[in-house]
Amino acid sequence: MAGEKPDYRFSLANERTFLAWIRTALALLAGGLACAQFLPPLPISHLREIIAVALLLLGGVVAVRAVDHWARTEKAMRLGADLPRSRFPAVLALIVAVGALLLVVAVLIKAAR
Amino acid sequence: MTADPAPGYVRDPGASAERTRLAWRRTGMSATVVALLAARPAFAPDARPGIILLAALAMAGWAVLVALAYRRAHWLAVWPPRPGRRAVTSYALITAAFALLGTVLVLL
Numbered sequence: 001m002a003g004e005k006p007d008y009r010f011s012l013a014n015e016r017t018f019l020a021w022i023r024t025a026l027a028l029l030a031g032g033l034a035c036a037q038f039l040p041p042l043p044i045s046h047l048r049e050i051i052a053v054a055l056l057l058l059g060g061v062v063a064v065r066a067v068d069h070w071a072r073t074e075k076a077m078r079l080g081a082d083l084p085r086s087r088f089p090a091v092l093a094l095i096v097a098v099g100a101l102l103l104v105v106a107v108l109i110k111a112a113r
Numbered sequence: 114m115t116a117d118p119a120p121g122y123v124r125d126p127g128a129s130a131e132r133t134r135l136a137w138r139r140t141g142m143s144a145t146v147v148a149l150l151a152a153r154p155a156f157a158p159d160a161r162p163g164i165i166l167l168a169a170l171a172m173a174g175w176a177v178l179v180a181l182a183y184r185r186a187h188w189l190a191v192w193p194p195r196p197g198r199r200a201v202t203s204y205a206l207i208t209a210a211f212a213l214l215g216t217v218l219v220l221l
Contacts, residue, residue: 011196033150060212067205
């Protein structure tokens with residue numbers, strides 16, 4: 001391990017941020033599994049499975065990104081460098097917003113018919 | 114008076130070790146929900162062997178996650194608290210494995 005050991009409080013704060021991301025990932029996984037198990041079959045064939053798999057894969061990506069970001073932050077703290085910046089929270093927010101918008105459109109189309 | 118085992122460290126008024134331990138516990142609860150949802154299809158009357166196998170894998174993964182959090186709580190209780198490198202990496206990898214397991218479960 002390069003560099004100096006940072007104050008343990010900073011390491012623990014980094015760990016808690018990581019855990020918050022892991023909970024985000026787990027929530028996406030739970031959402032995906034719940035979609036597959038509790039939604040009725042949707043009018044478009046396999047749409048239910050597509051939504052479920054999309055949520056599950058997104059959860060997996062969030063988990064991998066969480067550990068990567070944790071490691072980079074830890075390294076930056078050891079070397080005394082700037083903390084790594086990340087566009088990922090914004091990207092995830094956009095993905096969730098687009099998904100919500102698509103579902104709103106789907107509900108409206110269904111209501112209009 | 115015993116000597117401070119970690120000179121140079123200030124006793125932590127913000128209780129970071131305690132907060133981190135509670136964060137691990139919350140995460141464990143979220144993992145429990147995911148593991149139970151992954152195991153649920155195995156209890157259907159017409160469950161196929163593959164689905165039962167995936168449920169067993171999910172419960173095994175959950176047990177490992179609980180064990181990791183338990184070990185981590187130990188290293189948080191010592192003074193000064195040690196950062197958890199292996200626990201963090203393994204937890205993330207098992208969570209990613211849960212994502213793959215769930216995907217297989219949905220597609221099966």
